[in-house]
Amino acid sequence: MKNELVFKIGDIKQYFYCPRIVYFNYLMPRFRPVTYKMEEGKLRQSEQEKLEKRRTVARFDLFSGEAVSKVEKQFNVRLYSEELGLSGMLDMLLIMEDEAIPVDFKDGSFARGEIVALHHKYQLIGYGLLVEACLRKKATRGFIHSIEEGKAKSVFFSEGAKMFLRGKIRKMHEMIINEILPLPTLHNVRCRECEFNPVCRG
Numbered sequence: 001m002k003n004e005l006v007f008k009i010g011d012i013k014q015y016f017y018c019p020r021i022v023y024f025n026y027l028m029p030r031f032r033p034v035t036y037k038m039e040e041g042k043l044r045q046s047e048q049e050k051l052e053k054r055r056t057v058a059r060f061d062l063f064s065g066e067a068v069s070k071v072e073k074q075f076n077v078r079l080y081s082e083e084l085g086l087s088g089m090l091d092m093l094l095i096m097e098d099e100a101i102p103v104d105f106k107d108g109s110f111a112r113g114e115i116v117a118l119h120h121k122y123q124l125i126g127y128g129l130l131v132e133a134c135l136r137k138k139a140t141r142g143f144i145h146s147i148e149e150g151k152a153k154s155v156f157f158s159e160g161a162k163m164f165l166r167g168k169i170r171k172m173h174e175m176i177i178n179e180i181l182p183l184p185t186l187h188n189v190r191c192r193e194c195e196f197n198p199v200c201r202g
């Protein structure tokens with residue numbers, strides 16, 4: 001099915017953080033400025049890419065010695081699926097004979113610690129859906145790499161989680177096309193620093 005609207009992969013992260021942010025971003029696009037934090041994050045990711053080109057994939061602790069040498073790394077991989085109505089640029093893709101593994105570099109406090117935040121998890125699964133659609137290789141797992149900690153956390157992409165996310169992407173399309181204001185996040189603490197607070201809660 002053709003989608004008129006193509007979401008960016010970051011919209012998935014924001015939708016799981018608070019669906020209203022996606023609503024306001026699309027229906028009030030001039031409201032939100034690009035913050036200093038966002039610009040700084042882009043610079044640090046570019047530094048990370050330079051480092052990654054020299055590193056092996058051994059730290060992902062997934063492959064036998066022989067397989068490690070056969071893993072191809074690609075950086076800043078553009079992905080697009082008309083059927084999903086989704087596009088994105090992936091920081092790093094590990095390509096093997098029978099599967100491809102997306103790796104998302106993350107900066108800041110959300111990426112620290114052992115737990116993968118739900119909105120990061122579903123953004124990564126979104127990359128998995130795009131990889132399957134574009135490369136015709138299976139994507140059953142991915143990594144969130146914390147730039148600050150230098151560690152990678154794995155996320156398993158179950159078929160149930162992929163199906164759940166497909167349903168959410170359809171809901172996102174309906175929300176924007178039909179201008180349906182979603183419920184606010186249940187986590188009130190997220191509203192404190194939200195740029196949309198004046199229009200949403202004011």
Ligand code: SF4
Binds near residue numbers: 020192195200
């Ligand atoms: S103020 Fe709160 S509910 Fe409104 S968009 Fe921001 S995070 Fe969501």
